[in-house]
Structure formats: C-alpha cells, structure tokens
Amino acid sequence: MLSLMRFAHLINVEFFDDLLVVLHSLIESGDLSYQESLHCVQTAFHILSGQGDVLNIDPMKFYTHLYKTLFKLHAGATNEGVEIVLQCLDVMLTKRRKQVSQQRALAFIKRLCTLALHVLPNSSIGILATNRILMHTFPKTDLLLDNESQGSGVFLPELEEPEYCNAQNTALWELHALRRHYHPIVQRFAAHLIAGAPSEGSEALKPELSRR
Template identity: 95%
Template sequence: MVFVTYFRILKKAQRSPLLPAVLEGLAKFAHLINVEFFDDLLVVLHTLIESGDLSYQESLHCVQTAFHILSGQGDVLNIDPMKFYTHLYKTLFKLHAGATNDSVEIVLQCLNVMLTKRRKQVSQQRALAFIKRLCTLALQVLPNSSIGILATTRILMHTFPKTDLLLDNESQGSGVFLPELDEPEYCNAQNTALWELHALRRHYHPIVQRFAAHLMAGAPSEGSEALKPELSRRSAVELFETYSMAAMTFNPPVESSNPKKKDKFLQGDSFLNEDLNELVKRHCSEVAIESPLDFTKYLKTSLR
C-alpha cells in the first residue's frame, strides 16, 4: 500500500510537497519493490531528473533509488544506467563548503552503489573520470567531506587497480583531458594526473593530509604510508560523520599552544635612543602656548 502511494505521487503529483519524502522513502526501501515495476520506475525517475524541477538533494535520491533497484533484483534486467552516471558526474561540482555540504553523505552512498558494488559493469574510463573529479571536488568542501571523498577514492583505486596511472604524470593515450565534458566515458581522464593530492597534502586538517599522502603513495595496505586501522576499516560515510563539524568542534582537537615568554622586558624609555629620548623629554617639558583660532582671515581671502 505504501509503494502504491509512492507511485501515485511520482506519476500524478510530481509537484507535490510530499515528493521529497517519497524519493527518500524509495531510496531507502528500493530493494523491496517488485521487479515488475522497475522499468516504469526508472523511466519516471529519469524524467524527474531531466525536468529540472527537483532540488539537488532530491535528484540525488532519484539516482540512489535507481541504483538500489539495479543492484538488487534489477541485475537481471537489460537496462543501461549511463544517464544516471552522467547526471551524477556532471552535478558533482554543485557540492561545496556551504549549504550543499550535507548532501555529500548521499553522494558517498550513491558512489558506493554505482561504482563499487557494480564494479563488473563499470569501465576503466568511467572509474578514472570519477576518481579525477572526486579529487578535484575534495578541494572545495569541508574537511569531513574531503575525508569521505578521499576514502571513497581509496576504495575505487583498490577496486580498479589500473587507475593508479593517474599517479603518473605521463599521458597514457591519445587526446587531451576535457574536464568540462559531462560524459565520463569520453573525457580522456587517462591523460591527466591527480595533482590535487599535492594541494590536499598541505591541507589544514591532519586527517586530510594523511589520506592525501596515502593516495599519493598508491594507497598501500602496509608500510609507512599505510593508514591506521581506525581510518582504513571505516566506511566513507562513517568517516564523514566522525569528522563532522556540525557541533562546531574540530576533530582531532587543536592542541593549545603556550607562547614562550620573553626573559627580559624593556620598560619605560630604555628602548629609545639617547638622542631621541632627550628630544622627546624636551618637547614634553615645553609649555604649550594657547592662542585663539581665527579663521575669518582665511574666509575673507577665499571670498575675494
């Protein structure tokens, strides 16, 4: 009965204020939907995205619902979800350190379903393009989002081992990288490098620095550049929540610094040059001569 209500709102009341709740509910319970509704539901979701009437978070829920459907019983269906990949890829830069930062959590969940769980259906070109765009995105979001994004990048580099060519500054094929292109399959991501990691290595947040150095070393599982278990064993969403700054606190806490006190303090006029000190004293000892101020003579001169 709940899904019937959801479908009715999707098809007949797409401008209803209930639509955000419907999309969120579908994203959460998509694995319970009957396979007979999959084709129609995916068409409706894509139509909603293309309409432009949805907020960014609502469109993310559409993408999330579509891939939850395809990752479950939808595997048996011959459906090409490329349009959903393209939509997420071209809208990633809508995320920033402002109001849309909270939507990063949904993006991380989408990437997990779209790329990691569907690794067999994802081409190397698509994986390269998403890794490159995620590293660029990590430069413009809050620290907890950067950590979650870099953790996702780490998982993708492990899932698609050949993507380590992005750590090399030599081109791997013909063409030039086209960052403005909205199609991840055709942007020639193999001809670029992850220069963003060098900037993130100098980030003010120590965990972001740690992840950046780890990825620059090829995301090793052991050695000096390997991550500690408390970082490597957590999912990207867990790291996003752990290092959230919603409570206006910095994690890890900032160490208090005790400034060194000077051994000696120069007091009085002992810091002045002798001649300058004498000049100051002489001027200070002089009695100021008070004289009336008369501006009328200047006024008369200006009126002539």
C-alpha cells in the same frame, strides 16, 4: 524516494524500466532540489541492485547526472549533500564494479579529487576515503598517479560524459595540494593515495583511518 528505495527488492522486474524513466524524468524536470535529485539517483541504483542485476540496463544517464553535478557541492550550504553523494557512489561504482568501465571509474576518481579541494575537511576526508576504495576496486586506475602516463586524446574536464572525457590522460595533481591541507587527516589521506593507497608500509593508513 526513501520508502521506494527501502522496498526496492519487492518491486516486480517488469516495472523497472518504467520506474527508471520516471526517476530520470523527475531529475530532468528541474523541479527537484539537488538533494532530492541525488535521492532519485540513489533509488534508481537500489532498484537495479538485486533483481535488477539480471537485466541488461545501462543507467548511463544517472552516472552522467551525478558526474556533471558534483561541483554543485562546496564548503557552503551544499556541503551536507556530500554524504548522499558518497552513498550514491557506493551503489553506482563499488557495488556495480563488474558493470563499470575503467574510463568511468577514472573520470569519477579525478572529479572527486578536484571536489575534495572545494568542500569542508570532514567532506574531503570522506571523498578521499571513497577514492581509496575506488582505487582498490579498480586497480588499473593507478595510472592517474603517473604524470608521465599518456593515452590517446586530451583530458576534457568540462565534458559532462564521464565515459568520454579521456580521464586516462590526466593526473591527480589535486592530491599534492591536499597533502599541504591544514587538516592533518586530509594530509594523511592525500599522502596515502599519492603512494598508491598501500595496505602496509610507512604510507599505509592506521587502522582507525582505514575503516572510514
């Protein structure tokens, strides 16, 4: 997978559809470890970057797979998978910002905040730093900071489809719990996000933290 990802820019666009089908089939087969399935997701989006941008392909099934399996990560053995997940999110959301709906962004931000409660502090910091980037990339997601904001429907946290879980009807209450975390940097990131991730002022991050 790593080799395929490295040379994705050399692959003829005629093979993209078939490659994505194969990658998804590998994921669905159940024969891969969690980290191997993450590499499949990562490879799919590297294939779609560059030349793949001109194709009308919505890799929703890969978004769904990552979204529904995020909670496989925890403070135990799978904590090592957080780094790969964050790399996946970078190519799936940040670098494809024009192709990502607000609903999808809201759902991932919400689920990542919940995940930050279940992993080791270094992973929580990475997750919160990613959410900071996502909140800057998708400014309208700040509605998750307003506990009085209401849309249509009810938030369905158990739904596996990020597009349809009604994440606009929830709030990031997890940040208030993380603000009382025992690790000072986790506390700082949580307070920063609660304030709307400002770039200046008392709640802005110090330069050494904002580069994380």
